Structure formats: structure tokens, C-alpha cells
Amino acid sequence: MIPEGGIGAVRWRGGPDGALELIDQTRLPLETEVLTLRTLEGVRDAICRLAVRGAPAIGVAAAFGLWLGIRDAPEDDVGFEEALARAAQRLESARPTAANLAWAVRRVAAAARAAPGAKERKAAAFRAALAILEEDAATCRALGEQGVDLLRGRGRVMTHCNTGGLAAAGSGTALALVFEAARRGLPVSVVACETRPLLQGARLTMWELMRAGVDATLVCDNAAASVMAEGKVDCVLVGADRIARNGDTANKIGTYSLAIVASAHGIPLYVVAPRSTFDLSIADGSEIPIEQRSPEEVTQIGGVRIAPPRARVHAPAFDVTPARLIAGIVTEAGVIAPVGEAAIAAAFAGAKARGAS
Amino acid sequence: MIPEGGIGAVRWRGGPDGALELIDQTRLPLETEVLTLRTLEGVRDAICRLAVRGAPAIGVAAAFGLWLGIRDAPEDDVGFEEALARAAQRLESARPTAANLAWAVRRVAAAARAAPGAKERKAAAFRAALAILEEDAATCRALGEQGVDLLRGRGRVMTHCNTGGLAAAGSGTALALVFEAARRGLPVSVVACETRPLLQGARLTMWELMRAGVDATLVCDNAAASVMAEGKVDCVLVGADRIARNGDTANKIGTYSLAIVASAHGIPLYVVAPRSTFDLSIADGSEIPIEQRSPEEVTQIGGVRIAPPRARVHAPAFDVTPARLIAGIVTEAGVIAPVGEAAIAAAFAGAKARGAS
Numbered sequence: 001m002i003p004e005g006g007i008g009a010v011r012w013r014g015g016p017d018g019a020l021e022l023i024d025q026t027r028l029p030l031e032t033e034v035l036t037l038r039t040l041e042g043v044r045d046a047i048c049r050l051a052v053r054g055a056p057a058i059g060v061a062a063a064f065g066l067w068l069g070i071r072d073a074p075e076d077d078v079g080f081e082e083a084l085a086r087a088a089q090r091l092e093s094a095r096p097t098a099a100n101l102a103w104a105v106r107r108v109a110a111a112a113r114a115a116p117g118a119k120e121r122k123a124a125a126f127r128a129a130l131a132i133l134e135e136d137a138a139t140c141r142a143l144g145e146q147g148v149d150l151l152r153g154r155g156r157v158m159t160h161c162n163t164g165g166l167a168a169a170g171s172g173t174a175l176a177l178v179f180e181a182a183r184r185g186l187p188v189s190v191v192a193c194e195t196r197p198l199l200q201g202a203r204l205t206m207w208e209l210m211r212a213g214v215d216a217t218l219v220c221d222n223a224a225a226s227v228m229a230e231g232k233v234d235c236v237l238v239g240a241d242r243i244a245r246n247g248d249t250a251n252k253i254g255t256y257s258l259a260i261v262a263s264a265h266g267i268p269l270y271v272v273a274p275r276s277t278f279d280l281s282i283a284d285g286s287e288i289p290i291e292q293r294s295p296e297e298v299t300q301i302g303g304v305r306i307a308p309p310r311a312r313v314h315a316p317a318f319d320v321t322p323a324r325l326i327a328g329i330v331t332e333a334g335v336i337a338p339v340g341e342a343a344i345a346a347a348f349a350g351a352k353a354r355g356a357s
Numbered sequence: 358m359i360p361e362g363g364i365g366a367v368r369w370r371g372g373p374d375g376a377l378e379l380i381d382q383t384r385l386p387l388e389t390e391v392l393t394l395r396t397l398e399g400v401r402d403a404i405c406r407l408a409v410r411g412a413p414a415i416g417v418a419a420a421f422g423l424w425l426g427i428r429d430a431p432e433d434d435v436g437f438e439e440a441l442a443r444a445a446q447r448l449e450s451a452r453p454t455a456a457n458l459a460w461a462v463r464r465v466a467a468a469a470r471a472a473p474g475a476k477e478r479k480a481a482a483f484r485a486a487l488a489i490l491e492e493d494a495a496t497c498r499a500l501g502e503q504g505v506d507l508l509r510g511r512g513r514v515m516t517h518c519n520t521g522g523l524a525a526a527g528s529g530t531a532l533a534l535v536f537e538a539a540r541r542g543l544p545v546s547v548v549a550c551e552t553r554p555l556l557q558g559a560r561l562t563m564w565e566l567m568r569a570g571v572d573a574t575l576v577c578d579n580a581a582a583s584v585m586a587e588g589k590v591d592c593v594l595v596g597a598d599r600i601a602r603n604g605d606t607a608n609k610i611g612t613y614s615l616a617i618v619a620s621a622h623g624i625p626l627y628v629v630a631p632r633s634t635f636d637l638s639i640a641d642g643s644e645i646p647i648e649q650r651s652p653e654e655v656t657q658i659g660g661v662r663i664a665p666p667r668a669r670v671h672a673p674a675f676d677v678t679p680a681r682l683i684a685g686i687v688t689e690a691g692v693i694a695p696v697g698e699a700a701i702a703a704a705f706a707g708a709k710a711r712g713a714s
Contacts, residue, residue, distance in 0.1 A: 029665040194664075196577040199663050217669045218668050218669065221577070222614050226613055226614075227671065254580070256583055257581065260617060298551070298559075298575060301658045303661070306659065307551075308563050310567075315577075319582065
């Protein structure tokens with residue numbers, strides 16, 4: 001059962017007075033629990049504790065989080081703007097690294113501000129959030145179609161974290177290529193790195209791939225290099241949380257390590273991400289803020305303590321892979337390769353001409 | 358409290374009719390339980406389930422395992438030899454990768470076979486096991502003394518798995534350098550990689566370092582590269598389970614990955630191991646058998662399931678780091694650097710002349 005669209009990881013139920021529904025990804029794969037959220041703070045909390053994660057899915061959730069934050073706001077100019085600014089700030093501060101979060105919040109806020117009057121402002125905000133959700137499915141499909149040829153004759157994929165239907169409203173980013181290849185009958189298999197500390201690879205990617213009937217094998221992150229040395233990997237596909245103007249890419253912690261060992265084995269690593277993941281305001285990866293997570297995410301697994309009490313922990317959620325280690329960036333508008341400032345600028349010049357950035 | 362010798366991870370209590378005592382390392386750091394073993398099968402089981410682990414400690418445990426296996430054997434030539442051969446085979450098959458296990462078993466068996474009569478055979482076997490235990494403390498100290506200068510002015514160490522007093526009868530292998538540096542008042546700190554799947558870094562190395570008052574920070578294995586990129590690591594120290602004639606080294610899964618990322622950052626990686634870890638009968642790492650562990654060690658942590666039921670898992674316990682990625686091998690007789698067949702042969706030519714191989 002290869003997913004055609006999304007799997008309902010993040011969806012809106014009802015009209016403007018409806019609610020956001022999220023599959024609680026902290027409970028997978030053991031339980032599939034759907035959260036129904038009707039407040040900005042509920043959405044923010046879900047983002048912070050990773051009940052919803054994956055850059056595109058965070059963007060969609062944040063868009064509706066903003067809507068929930070202003071749905072009952074005063075309708076006078078000053079009161080509305082105050083509520084809008086406050087709601088945007090609350091959401092943007094939830095997680096600092098993901099570009100899609102700020103992108104989605106700013107898009108919804110801009111749509112509201114551009115509308116002429118009180119009623120129109122709210123209607124415009126809701127429509128903008130809905131558009132982000134609906135566009136995501138199309139974007140995911142386009143990512144799959146743009147990138148699928150990279151897997152022709154080299155379908156033994158290694159991946160990190162989760163970049164499938166749980167990471168988006170559509171079928172995902174990096175995994176969208178895998179699903180598209182499977183749909184076309186191309187030979188494709190996946191080695192999923194478990195992705196410590198929160199094990200999105202073990203918990204979520206394995207769950208999605210097994211559900212879709214895709215050949216999948218789980219490894220500990222530190223076994224990736226030895227699997228490559230055995231000649232069992234043709235390419236590495238990963239998602240992204242923020243991409244700088246020169247192509248440096250922030251993604252789940254461990255991506256940088258994977259990029260180095262892939263390069264050492266002559267295996268190409270591709271980043272797969274919608275254009276909303278690019279942050280053209282920053283020159284390179286050194287400007288990307290890296291979120292630090294709580295030590296308990298490392299020292300406890302499912303409530304089981306695995307390190308001595310009071311152990312000091314360094315727990316970055318992301319790392320930055322320099323552009324030189326990235327063979328190409330697959331976007332919904334095409335593959336950027338080789339990766340560099342000029343190629344990225346060219347890709348966005350075209351996008352802007354089409355009004356799609 | 359920097360350990361002067363061992364911490365009692367593996368010790369013999371009493372005379373020839375005594376018992377082997379092991380700290381059950383599967384219970385650390387939450388509980389310190391001592392196992393008392395009086396049978397070969399009990400020792401073999403402890404080795405298989407990693408209640409005792411670390412190449413030197415496995416060697417000591419196996420030496421006494423052999424003693425326990427022949428202590429009550431028939432004393433006639435045929436009966437004794439049968440019991441001896443069977444006991445040796447049972448122990449050597451417990452874990453295929455560690456060289457010290459086979460080395461220790463063969464040394465005890467050879468001592469028995471060289472003795473002139475029934476009573477003498479058993480006495481010689483017990484003395485040989487005791488000698489392996491007693492030599493290990495001296496060997497660990499010598500490793501620390503031979504290697505400590507590598508940490509002068511570059512004391513920010515990264516390490517993998519556990520190579521301290523829990524891995525030996527003495528103070529350890531790679532961590533012996535850290536303890537020796539601390540004893541001499543040199544600035545030294547350690548970033549411990551947690552070491553999935555069984556988390557020896559998180560559970561054991563952090564426990565030992567905190568107990569010894571050494572500055573220690575825990576990271577997930579996949580964060581090692583980003584810590585290096587931040588310029589926070591001066592050198593990487595690891596142990597070894599088997600070293601081939603050309604210096605290729607089998608060690609805990611993840612070591613190869615660490616060696617590649619260290620090399621990419623210009624950071625030297627040193628292997629620290631007694632000469633009993635070398636297997637000069639094999640030309641290179643391709644001949645080292647790599648133990649595969651049970652999928653459950655990856656899919657469950659402390660009884661908590663972290664992957665979907667029936668997920669396929671690839672779970673190698675070790676990987677092989679090619680000699681070219683190893684800056685030097687610290688042995689009890691000196692540092693072999695650069696690493697290669699000639700330098701290793703030269704180190705052993707001297708050792709054989711001293712009768713110490």
C-alpha cells in the first residue's frame with residue numbers, strides 16, 4: 001500500500017471554527033493516537049514536544065496554530081495586530097531551526113495584514129493556512145517526480161530521521177522519492193538509520209515503510225559506515241530543516257556524520273526539500289541557530305534511564321552539512337546540482353518569476 | 358578518586374576451589390550487582406549476554422571459565438584432554454570477534470598440556486588463569502604510561518564504548534591513558550559517545566568517569582562529527598577487539614564511522630590495546646569474523662520497544678577500521694606509529710625476544 005497522498009499526520013477538520021488534528025508521533029509505532037487541538041498553545045506544545053515534527057508538517061501545524069491564535073482576536077486594527085504579532089512570536093519561538101515554521105507563520109500573517117478589513121483579515125488568514133496544507137501534498141508529489149530518476153539503477157537508499165508522510169501533509173520529502181520509485185515499479189529498498197536520540201528512523205520511518213510494503217532494514221546510526229563499506233548503499237536521501245543561500249543544510253543531528261562517511265565511500269547524498277525550507281537571508285550554515293534539546297531525551301528512552309544521574313549531556317537537535325558534501329538538492333521545481341550559491345539563486349529567480357517562492 | 362588499579366569488574370575469589378566474581382555490566386549504572394560463577398557454562402553465558410565485556414576482561418573471564426570447566430575433569434590423559442578440548446571449544450565459540458578470548462583460552466590450555474602429570478596439569482591451568490588476571494593490571498598501567506604523552510596539550514578526548522576498569526582486570530585500555538593523565542595532573546576531559554545499541558558509553562564510561570571525577574560529557578554517537586566540527590576534540594581514543602597483521606582493527610560498531618569523521622577533521626585516532634589483541638595469523642581486517650547480535654538489542658531498550666514488531670534489523674557488534682585511519686596503536690610496550698605491517702612485525706619481534714607475546 002504505497003501512499004498516494006499524505007497519511008493524515010496533520011490535517012484540519014471542519015471550517016474556520018474547526019480544529020487541527022495531529023497523529024501524536026511520540027506514541028508511534030506502539031499506538032496511533034490522534035490529537036485534536038483548538039488553541040495556539042496546544043499546537044505550540046505539540047510542536048515543542050515533537051508530537052508533530054518534520055519541517056513541512058511543522059509549517060502546516062504552525063499555520064493553523066496562528067489561525068487558532070487569532071480566531072477569537074479583537075477585530076479592531078490595534079487589537080488584531082497585537083494578537084497577530086503575539087501569536088506569531090509564540091509560534092516562531094517554538095523551535096528555532098526549522099525554516100518552514102517561520103515561513104508558514106509569516107505567510108499567514110502577511111495574508112491577514114494584506115486584507116482590507118476586520119472580517120476579511122481573519123478569512124484571509126484561514127484561507128492562507130488551508131492553502132499551505134493543500135499545497136504541501138502537491139509539493140510532496142512534485143518532489144517525488146523531480147527526484148525519482150536519481151534512484152534509477154541505484155535504488156538501495158540509506159536515510160536518516162523521518163521524511164515521509166509523517167513529516168508532511170503530503171507523502172513527504174526524501175521518502176516521497178522512494179514512494180514514487182515504488183509506485184513506478186523501480187527496484188527500491190531502504191536502510192533506515194534509527195536516529196538517536198528520539199529514534200524517528202526506528203519508530204516512524206520503519207513504520208511508514210513497512211506499512212507501504214517497501215523493503216526496509218533498520219540499523220543503529222553508528223553502523224551506517226560499515227553498511228556502506230559492504231557496498232550495500234547506492235545513495236543517501238535526507239530532508240532538511242533550513243538551507244542557507246550557499247546550500248549549507250541544517251538537518252537532524254547525524255546528517256553531517258552521514259554526509260562525511262557517504263563522501264568517504266563515494267556515495268552521493270541528496271537533500272530533498274521544498275523551496276520553503278531555504279532561508280535566502282543567510283549566507284551560510286554558520287548563521288543557522290541550532291536548537292539544543294533536553295538532556296533527558298538522551299539519558300532516558302521510553303522512561304528507562306540509560307545514563308548515571310546528573311550525567312552532563314550535549315544534545316544538539318540538528319547539525320549543519322556543508323554544501324560541498326551534498327550532491328544535489330531536490331526541490332519541487334527541479335534538482336539543484338552542483339550545489340552552490342549561483343545555482344540556488346538561479347532556481348529562485350525562476351521561482352520568483354512564477355510567483356512561487 | 359582516580360582508580361590506581363582495577364575496580365573489580367572481574368576477579369577470582371579464593372584458591373583453586375574458589376569462584377569467579379563479575380560486576381554484572383548489564384545492570385549498571387542503576388545497580389551494582391556482583392555475580393558469583395562456579396561453572397564454565399555460567400561464565401560462557403555471562404560472556405554471551407555481555408554481563409562481562411571488554412576484550413581484556415573477556416580474556417580473564419574466559420581463562421577462569423576454562424579452569425572451571427576442567428577443575429572436576431577426569432585425571433586420566435584421554436579424559437582430561439577430552440574435557441579440556443570441549444571446554445576450550447565452548448568458550449571460544451561464545452564470541453567470535455574478540456582476540457583476547459581465544460588467546461586466553463589457548464594460553465591456559467597450553468599451560469595444562471605442557472605439565473607432566475594429572476595433578477600438575479590442573480595446577481598449571483589454574484596458575485595460568487591467575488597469571489592472566491594479575492598481568493592485566495600491570496598491562497593496563499603500562500598502556501597508560503606508554504600513551505599518556507599523546508594527551509599532553511591535547512587532553513580533550515573523544516571515546517567510544519567502554520575501555521576503562523570495567524573492560525579489564527586493571528584500569529582499562531583507552532581510558533587508562535585518561536586516568537594516567539588525570540593522575541599526573543594534566544588537563545583532560547572526555548566526550549563519551551553513547552555507543553548504541555547497548556549503550557556502554559552512556560551506561561559504563563560515564564559511570565566510571567564520574568566516579569573518578571574526570572570531566573565527562575555524553576553525546577549520541579551521531580553527534581560526534583558536529584562536536585568535532587566545533588573544534589572541541591583533540592584526539593579520539595578507542596580500544597580494540599582484534600587487530601590484524603597490517604593494523605586493521607575490529608572494535609565496537611561505530612569505531613569505523615568515528616575514524617572517518619575524525620580523519621575528515623584532521624583529528625588523530627589512537628587504538629589502545631594490549632598485544633594479546635593482535636591476531637598475527639590474519640593479513641588484514643577482511644579476515645576478521647564480525648559477530649551479529651540479536652535484533653532485540655536494537656529494537657528494545659531496557660524492555661521498551663522502539664521499532665515496529667517484525668522490523669528487519671542489521672545488528673553487527675563490530676566494524677573494521679582500516680589501518681590508514683589509525684594514527685597509532687598504543688601497546689604496553691610502546692606506541693606503534695605509523696601503523697602498518699612492518700611496524701607491527703618489528704614491535705612483535707622485540708616482544709618475542711622478550712618472551713612476552
